[in-house]
Amino acid sequence: MGLDIRVQDRAFDPHGECAAFVRGRADAGALASFVGYCRDETAGRAVTGLTIQQYEGFTQAEIARLAGEVAARFGVGELLVIHRVGEIAPGEAIVLVAALSVHRAAAFDAVRVLMDYLKTDAPLWKKESGPDGTRWIEPRAEDHKRRAAAETVA
């Protein structure tokens, strides 16, 4: 099982990363991926950027622990997670989660469940900036609901 977990402040190209992830892997029949982007508005408010804070060391280790759980549960051979920290502009990728597996079902499930875990359990703190100032973002009720439902994905 291979986990590639990166927490980084520099921007990245999610599609280039997926291409590199699958290169030379003729044993894998499926790549599933999710990319989360910084939007320029939320609930009718303009967003000029995000600042994401990590807890150095702990954040990477916790994401690796969550990814390891998901990989084992779905029998996925390889997981890639890249998560930005620091200053992020609208239109930039915040997070990439990608899974390589023999067949599609495990790859789809692993990506969706790991994203649901990251929303509520990855030690990251997101602050949104807009014309009216900044505010810390906390998980929504829907995120907690999805996190709970993720436990029951077969």
Next chain:
Amino acid sequence: MVHLVFLGKFGDVAPDALARPALPGDVRTLADLKDWIAGQSPPLGRMLAATPLRLAVNQALVQDLSQPIAAGDEIAFLPPMSGG
């Protein structure tokens, strides 16, 4: 000497002096520490009381606030997380 780390919104209100506090001898557990912090900084104390809080000691999540504090511990106060 312990090292306290306040993440996210806690960091906005935590006084800098709390990073390496001189703790009185009767602050023995994580629960004692939380109470002591509320005395040092009422705004932070109110925020800690009103927020679903997770604690990490030496970078491991801890559930039990009756855990004793040891010299050299790094104790992190984690507000609700928001990855992805």
